[in-house]
Structure formats: C-alpha cells, structure tokens
Amino acid sequence: MRPVYMISGGITKFAKAHINKDFRLMVKEAYDYALRDVPRFSKDMIDGAVGSYFSDHFTRQLKAASMVQDYLGLCPKPSKRVEGGGATGGLCFQSAWEAIASGRMNCCLAFGFETMSRVNTWKGNEFIALASDTNFDFPVGGFYSGYYAMMVQRHMYEFGTTVEQLAMVSVKNHVNALCNPYAQKAKRLSVKQVRESPMVATPLTMEDICTMSDGAATCILASEELAAKVCDRPVRIAGVGSGSDTMRMADRPHDKVMLLPHEQESDYLHLRYPGVHSFRGGRMAGKLAYEMAGIRNPLEELSFVELHDAYTSSEIQTYEDLGLCKYGEGGRFVESGAPFMADVNYGLDIPKAGRLPVNPSGGLLACGHPVGATGLMQAVFAFWQLQGTTSKHLGDDTLQVQQAKRGLIHSHAGTGTYITVSILEAT
Amino acid sequence: MKRGIHMHAQGSVLLGVDPLVLLDHYEIDYHHSYAQDSPFFVGLSKKKLLGSCCTECGYIYATPRSHCMECGAATDWCELPLTGRVHTFTTCYFGGEVFLDETPFTLILVEFDGVDSLFLARLKGMEPSTVHIGLPVVARFAKTPSFKVTDVWFEHTHR
Numbered sequence: 001m002r003p004v005y006m007i008s009g010g011i012t013k014f015a016k017a018h019i020n021k022d023f024r025l026m027v028k029e030a031y032d033y034a035l036r037d038v039p040r041f042s043k044d045m046i047d048g049a050v051g052s053y054f055s056d057h058f059t060r061q062l063k064a065a066s067m068v069q070d071y072l073g074l075c076p077k078p079s080k081r082v083e084g085g086g087a088t089g090g091l092c093f094q095s096a097w098e099a100i101a102s103g104r105m106n107c108c109l110a111f112g113f114e115t116m117s118r119v120n121t122w123k124g125n126e127f128i129a130l131a132s133d134t135n136f137d138f139p140v141g142g143f144y145s146g147y148y149a150m151m152v153q154r155h156m157y158e159f160g161t162t163v164e165q166l167a168m169v170s171v172k173n174h175v176n177a178l179c180n181p182y183a184q185k186a187k188r189l190s191v192k193q194v195r196e197s198p199m200v201a202t203p204l205t206m207e208d209i210c211t212m213s214d215g216a217a218t219c220i221l222a223s224e225e226l227a228a229k230v231c232d233r234p235v236r237i238a239g240v241g242s243g244s245d246t247m248r249m250a251d252r253p254h255d256k257v258m259l260l261p262h263e264q265e266s267d268y269l270h271l272r273y274p275g276v277h278s279f280r281g282g283r284m285a286g287k288l289a290y291e292m293a294g295i296r297n298p299l300e301e302l303s304f305v306e307l308h309d310a311y312t313s314s315e316i317q318t319y320e321d322l323g324l325c326k327y328g329e330g331g332r333f334v335e336s337g338a339p340f341m342a343d344v345n346y347g348l349d350i351p352k353a354g355r356l357p358v359n360p361s362g363g364l365l366a367c368g369h370p371v372g373a374t375g376l377m378q379a380v381f382a383f384w385q386l387q388g389t390t391s392k393h394l395g396d397d398t399l400q401v402q403q404a405k406r407g408l409i410h411s412h413a414g415t416g417t418y419i420t421v422s423i424l425e426a427t
Numbered sequence: 428m429k430r431g432i433h434m435h436a437q438g439s440v441l442l443g444v445d446p447l448v449l450l451d452h453y454e455i456d457y458h459h460s461y462a463q464d465s466p467f468f469v470g471l472s473k474k475k476l477l478g479s480c481c482t483e484c485g486y487i488y489a490t491p492r493s494h495c496m497e498c499g500a501a502t503d504w505c506e507l508p509l510t511g512r513v514h515t516f517t518t519c520y521f522g523g524e525v526f527l528d529e530t531p532f533t534l535i536l537v538e539f540d541g542v543d544s545l546f547l548a549r550l551k552g553m554e555p556s557t558v559h560i561g562l563p564v565v566a567r568f569a570k571t572p573s574f575k576v577t578d579v580w581f582e583h584t585h586r
C-alpha cells in the first residue's frame with residue numbers, strides 16, 4: 001500500500017435548512033473552498049471522486065452523486081456513491097484512501113452531503129428508523145433515540161454511568177462549538193439545563209441528541225508525490241480501520257472483550273461483551289486503525305479525537321470502544337476533564353481539563369449531523385488541527401489543539417452496525 | 428397514485444416563492460414479504476413465540492433467523508418461554524411520525540432463561556418510572572392478529 005495524504009478540505013456550514021441551495025450547490029461551495037486552499041493544485045489533477053449521502057428518502061433523487069459529479073465538472077472521470085448509514089462519510093473517506101493506497105489514483109476527491117430539511121423532524125426520524133430491521137424492530141416503534149436510550153440504560157446498570165455525566169458531554173460539545181462558525185447549534189448550557197430540556201427517550205433529553213441538518217463537506221486525498229508538490233502542510237493518513245455489528249441490537253452476543261494492546265483479560269473478568277452497552281464494531285475499527293498506525297496506547301499517543309457523538313451516551317460508550325479509558329470508565333473519563341479543551345471555560349467544576357480533547361469542533365451534538373457530510377466534516381477539522389490552521393479557517397484559535405501531532409476521526413452507523421476509525425498525522 | 432393525479436388536475440401547492448418550493452406528496456403500496464421469517468408471524472396469531480435453534484451448535488435465538496450466524500447451519504423453529512426479564516428499557520415521548528400518536532410508549536429488550544439472544548418488544552400497563560432492569564415480564568398476544576411483530580407485547584408478571 002502506498003502512503004496517502006490529505007491535502008485540502010472544505011465545509012458548507014451545517015444549518016437546519018439551506019432552502020436556497022440544493023445538494024449540488026452545497027457540495028460546490030465546500031469543493032471550491034478546498035480548491036482555494038491549495039493554490040498550486042488544479043482540478044485536472046483529480047483522477048476521480050467518491051460521493052457520500054445516506055438516504056434516498058431525504059434526497060428524493062436517486063443517483064444524486066452523479067449530479068454532483070457533473071455539477072463539479074468532473075465527468076467523465078471515475079465516480080461512485082458510498083452509503084453506510086451514519087458512517088457514510090467515514091466510509092467515503094476510506095474509499096478515497098483505498099483508491100490512492102492501491103495505486104489506482106493519485107488524487108481522489110471525497111464529497112458528502114445530506115439535505116434533511118425537506119421533511120418535518122418526525123418524518124425524518126421515521127426515515128432514519130427505516131435503517132433498522134423492518135420485520136422485527138421498526139414496527140415496534142422505530143426510533144433511533146429509543147434504541148440509544150436502551151443501550152445507555154444498560155450502560156448505567158452495568159457501570160454506574162450517570163445522567164449528569166452524559167450532560168457534561170453535551171455542555172462540552174455545545175460550548176466548544178461557540179468558536180466554530182460552521183456549527184449549527186453552539187450554545188452555553190448547564191448540566192441542569194440539559195436535564196430539564198424535554199425528555200425524548202428516558203434518560204435522553206433533547207440536549208443529549210444531535211439535530212438534523214443540511215450541509216456538505218469535501219476532502220482531497222493525494223499520493224505522497226502529488227501532496228509534496230501542491231501542498232505546504234499535507235496531513236498523512238496513518239491508519240484506517242472499520243468494523244460492524246448485527247443489525248438488530250437484540251442479536252448481539254454476550255461474550256469476551258476484544259482487547260487492545262494496553263488492556264488485559266483480567267480487566268474484564270465479569271463483563272459480558274458487547275451486549276447492548278458497547279460497540280464491538282467500534283472496538284474492531286479502532287484496533288485495526290491502531291495496528292496500522294502503530295499506536296499501542298491511544299490516550300498517550302493521540303492529540304485529539306473527533307468522534308460520532310450523535311448522542312451524549314454514544315460519546316461515552318465510544319471513549320471505551322476506542323480504549324481512551326477502560327470499559328466502564330467512560331462516565332468517570334468525562335468527569336476527570338480529560339476530553340475537555342484545556343483553555344475553554346465551560347462553567348463546570350473540572351479537575352484537570354485537556355488531557356485528550358474530544359470533539360473540539362463541537363461534534364455532531366453542536367455542529368449538526370447532515371449524515372453524508374458528517375464523517376468528512378470530522379476529517380476537515382482534523383486536517384486543520386494537524387496543519388495548525390484552525391484560526392485561519394475558523395477565524396479564531398480557541399479550538400486549536402496545541403502541538404497537535406495525531407488525531408483520530410470516528411464515524412458510526414445504526415446502533416453500531418458500521419463504524420470507521422481513521423488516524424491522521426501532521427507532517 | 429389517485430391523490431397525485433388529483434393534484435395535477437388542481438395544479439401545484441406552493442409552499443414558498445423565493446426559492447420556489449412545491450408540496451410533493453407521495454405514497455406507495457409495497458409488497459412486504461416476511462419470506463423465511465413468515466412462520467414467526469403466523470406463530471404470534473397462535474399465541475406462540477417462535478425462536479430459532481441451531482441444529483449444529485445449539486445456539487438459541489430469541490429473534491428468529493433461518494441460518495445460524497455462529498456456525499452457518501440451518502436453524503429449527505422452537506417455542507420460546509412466554510416469561511422473561513427486562514434486559515433494558517426506555518420510554519419514548521417522541522418517535523417517528525407513524526408512531527407519534529402512540530407516545531409515550533415503553534420499549535424493552537427481553538431476556539429469556541436458556542436463550543442466547545434478546546427480543547425487542549413494547550412493555551404495556553406499567554408506569555414508566557417503575558420499569559427497571561430485571562423486571563419479570565410475560566408475553567401477551569393480540570386477539571385479532573395484524574401479522575406484525577406488535578401482535579406480541581409484554582406486561583409485568585409477579586411470578
């Protein structure tokens with residue numbers, strides 16, 4: 001496999017509705033931004049593209065990625081669409097990586113979008129719930145917030161995780177986003193406000209759950225030779241991994257933990273795994289990505305993480321899957337202050353902030369979640385962090401992680417049915 | 428289909444002019460086949476909860492599948508116990524549009540003794556605040572089957 005670099009990226013602001021822009025124009029804005037950021041690069045260097053969007057129901061336009069391909073003027077170059085639920089963007093990023101790593105292309109564009117505003121929120125929830133088994137799960141009351149609520153109830157039962165710990169994740173991510181102009185829903189919140197917002201599915205409130213959005217994002221990936229030629233500070237994609245789990249949560253085994261290098265079997269003598277409290281696919285994705293990147297202790301060797309916090313609970317579950325802490329310690333991990341930014345005031349009493357910032361961008365909770373764009377948005381933020389250019393792109397350096405060397409991005413589908421982890425490194 | 432034609436005859440419904448936004452209604456009739464899962468839904472109409480037992484490795488699935496994901500062998504249908512325990516739960520105060528009228532409703536994953544996997548269902552007849560993990564529950568069946576998985580639900584039992 002050849003080394004692969006990210007040389008540019010762009011985001012079209014995530015918003016509740018971009019009624020004046022269709023998906024083609026949203027992608028075009030993010031694409032033009034990415035092109036402007038690498039002046040020595042030109043469109044004719046692109047060998048092909050991978051498009052990502054989640055739902056044909058939301059778009060009401062099949063083959064929508066073909067319309068983007070022609071709108072960007074990339075015909076007749078190779079193109080395809082990748083779809084994998086919430087992990088669509090992460091899978092798209094890795095598909096572009098594969099095109100270059102294999103030698104098939106020297107430069108591949110990854111673009112993603114979602115237009116979720118054309119139906120009401122509850123019809124949108126119904127569309128999303130159709131990504132659960134339509135024989136056995138959807139008809140019972142298909143609702144993803146309900147599925148995640150059941151998972152975190154079990155997490156609380158197994159490990160003593162508290163709703164206040166969940167709320168701290170919401171406070172962190174919404175406050176981080178105050179310095180991110182691309183975010184949809186930045187705001188200052190207290191733990192009390194999170195708990196007092198309307199209950200959606202016990203114990204998850206409105207402020208524990210990400211919103212639906214319109215938005216787009218693009219990433220340009222290149223070979224080592226091309227990256228060196230056109231980009232002053234390319235970012236290396238040091239590792240990729242992905243995993244999966246059963247469509248129905250009910251079918252997940254209750255077995256042994258899949259260990260990371262810094263863990264031992266004795267850490268989990270009585271834990272039945274993954275059950276419905278953990279994401280086995282996320283652990284698999286992390287394990288494979290760490291192996292490729294040569295990471296043995298993620299907490300020590302990563303500078304920041306952008307992970308798929310569609311729910312506050314899934315952020316805590318994901319800390320554990322990625323081995324940032326042991327299984328069962330996710331709630332205490334957020335309480336310790338580790339995933340907060342060191343120099344941001346959250347209005348919380350945090351012992352020691354900034355060990356490993358998680359979702360400095362604000363994550364899905366605050367940025368929004370235009371599904372096909374989300375995983376690529378994470379890659380763009382990680383890219384800017386590792387280039388040290390967040391102040392240039394966000395107009396403010398508050399969210400710049402100092403001396404960022406290595407970042408992890410994590411994209412997640414369904415109740416953990418597809419998950420991707422990619423590791424990016426500064427050069 | 429009828430409604431679409433009707434709307435064309437009447438002209439378009441405009442929701443906005445700048446940009447121009449039209450109301451576009453669509454609905455379809457879809458032939459949803461339960462295919463190899465059909466016996467489960469027929470079983471519900473006979474007040475039976477049918478799971479799958481692997482003929483090779485003995486794995487027992489509470490939610491049926493005709494082939495074992497552990498070893499790949501074909502499974503046999505087997506009757507599950509009608510009592511179990513709440514493995515986890517939530518009460519939904521919102522939901523997908525088709526379920527909004529039914530809120531609040533409580534979802535549970537049920538665990539059965541001697542069965543390796545779980546089953547998703549609704550729990551009825553309980554105050555949401557009194558539901559907890561480990562609660563003993565019993566299956567109840569619709570008198571008139573609709574041949575959907577909601578023909579079975581669970582209620583609290585004292586045994």
Ligand SMILES: [Zn+2]
Nearest residue numbers: 481484495498
């Ligand atoms: Zn078997």
